[in-house]
Amino acid sequence: MRIIKLDAIDSTNSYLRKLIAVENMDDYTTVVANEQTKGRGQMGTVWASRSSKNLTFSVFKDVSKLYLEYPFYISIVTSLALLKTLQFFSISKLSIKWPNDILSENKKICGILIENVIKKNQINASVIGIGLNVNQTEFEGLPQASSLKIISGRIYDLDEILHVFIKNLETYFLLLKEGHYDVLKFEYEKFLFRKNKPSTFKDAKGFVFSGFIKSISDFGNLQVLLEDNIIREFDLKEITLLY
Structure with a gap:
């Protein structure tokens, strides 16, 4: 697994997409930034994160050999890998606010932005962008935001969280490759925020x-x-x- 660490960049997703255009990528190549100056979220929103306090990164995933009739399963796999990672670090009361915001105690701690690379009218690869609030404790003007440190009181090692997540992402993509759609969908819906409420x-x-x-x-x-x-x-x- 190749990890590219950057001090500051406009967006790890944008940086990784530019790399894809000029070189062949190893699967799960990851770009991590201490600071994103133009971090992006769903529907054009901005992801605000303080320098060196949180995990802002993007992962390259080759999906050319996957049968992807339903591309949303990339989002499902990513969400479940994040939940598994957060459970490993004893973060409780987790849920997924549709489509893929990760909440703890009904507060947002993580956002996901997936951008697919299309070749010959098929999804060839995905750039999976993650913004995870880890050691930041103040979120001015964002009353629904939280972090792992706020929730647990602990300070976390960012590299450790990243490596656990990549391992979990590999595990869940293997389930997708093997066609376990029902299992993945069941797990996702089990954590769906406000389901049946x-x-x-x-x-x-x-x-x-x-x-x-x-x-x-x-x-x-x-x-x-x-x-x-x-x-x-x-x-x-x-x-x-x-x-």
Whole structure:
């Protein structure tokens, strides 16, 4: 496993994508930055992280030999690898806020941004970007953010967490390669934030409504039981789960 450590970079995902364009990548090549000046999240959001306090990194994953009818399983695998890693470090009350924010005690501690590399109309590789709040204790203007240190009171070794995560990521991608879709989906849904609880949502037009999260589809759409007793599917651009 090749690890590239950088002091500061605009975005580890962007850096890794540029590397892919000019050289052949070993599987699980990882770019780690002490500081990201333009860290990115889902839907164009910005990931704010203090220098040397947290884990901000991106992993190259060759998926050319995987049968990927449902690309969302890359997100499932990544989420489960993170949960397994956090459990190893005794972080409790974990959940996945759809599609792939990792929460502890209902506070966000980790975000994931996956960007796929397409060749000949197929996903050839994935750049898996992770922002994990580790030793940072202040999040100005972000009341729903937390970190491993806030939760446990401990200071963590960033390299140790990274190596445990990569091992877990390899394990879960092996399950995906072997076709254990049902197992992966079951595990993901077991940790799904607010599953079977009355929840509030906002659609793309700003309309607020209530429903119960029931499951996800193989394509990663959220399946919500609405007031008229109908289950409707929503993709990431259509709906936001409010706290």
